[in-house]
Amino acid sequence: MGKLALVGKITHVPSMYLSELPGERQGSRQDAIDGHIEIGRRCRELGVDTLVVFDTHWLVNANYHINCAPHFKGLYTSNELPHFISNMPFECPGNPALGKLLGQVCNEYGVETLAHDATTLDPEYGTLVPMRYMNADQHFKAISVSALCTVHYLNDSARLGWAMRKAVEEHYDGSVAFLASGSLSHRFAQNGLAPEFAFKIWSPFLETLDKEVVAMWQRGDWATFCEMLPEYAVKGHGEGMMHDTAMMLGALGWSEYEGRAEIITPYFGASGTGQLNAVFPVTPVSGKAIPAAQASAADGYRAFPRL
Structure with a gap:
């Protein structure tokens, strides 16, 4: 059947777009852009037809949602940082059939999910920025999944990530990449200090915490990381409460995952936040759902404050 060919944890910092434009920031995020281009290149080599993005900029207050419109096209301005992303053109094909399949299987696994194919909803920049650099020629179809989840269990x-992998492998005729689009620590610089922290992390605590997490990923210590994820999401100011990361790890096998992260763009600071591009080898998983005993570390963490 289908194949989950690549899984990544990626940055979407709006300064990547600013980096394209004339001015003092031009070229300043080329390493992050090059990382996206490299991930896109690998997806092409692997025969990927659709990029499924877990987008921590798509805020939802009930259910999980999939934007699987047939086609996306328009001009995007960030409501958060309109001086960074303004009138950015975007266009790429969607994949309604896969989106509806993903939603169907998530519901079969008991995760209430709605797929939207007949919609005028445009993706957020957690999807649009990666598509700009990975998919400039519209080679791939794209699907966006809500991952700024305000009243949801990380469990x-x-x-959901597990169910989406099962949907691809058992029911889809094609190859897919899953991309968790979000930062590590996400504590923006205080108002008035943004220029000073343009290339820095907000605090030594957050930088140390992030770097230890990256080291865990590189050595494959998933049991420890999965257990600490709910607390890391809160104390580390994780973007979107790290729901994109939970989705990604669910697809990889949660704490049973045995792969190790490959860092494509090394950890860097952006407006106080911690960022990177990394890919994770897709390894075989058991045929059963994520065991409750392993997933239970995420239970009870609901309705996190938005930090």
Whole structure:
């Protein structure tokens, strides 16, 4: 059947777009852009037809949602940082059939999910920025999944990732990449200090915490990381409460995952936040759902404050 060919944790910092434009920031995020281009190149080599993005800029207050419109096209301005992303053109094909399949299987696994194919909803920049650099020629279809989840269990997000992998492998005729689009620590610089922290992390605590997490990923210490994820999401100011990361790890096998991260763009600071591009080898998983005993570390963490 289908194949989950590549899984990544990626940055979407709006300064990547600013880096294209004339001015003092031109070229300043080329390493992050090059990382996206490299991930796109690998997806092409692997025969990927659709990029499924877990987008921490798509805020939802009930259910999980999939934007699987047939086609995306328009001009995007960030409501958060309109001086960074303004009138950015975007266009790429969607994949309604896969989106509806993903939603169907998530519901079969008990994670209530709605797929939207007949919609005028445009993706957020957590999807649009990666598509700009990975998919400039519109080679790939794209699907966006809500991952700024305000009243959701991380446990359910992990199960959603698992169910989406099962949907691809058991029911889809094609190859897919899953991309968790979000930062590590996400504590923006205080108002008035943004220029000073343009290339820095907000605090030594957050930088140390992030770097230890990256080291865990590189040595494959997933049991420890999965157990600490709910607390890291809160104390580390994780973007979107790290629901994109839970989805990604659910697809990889949660704490049973045995792969190690390959860092494509090394850890860097952006407006106080911690960022990177990394890919994770897709390894075989058991045929059963994520065991409750392993996923239970995420239970009870619901309705996190938005930090």
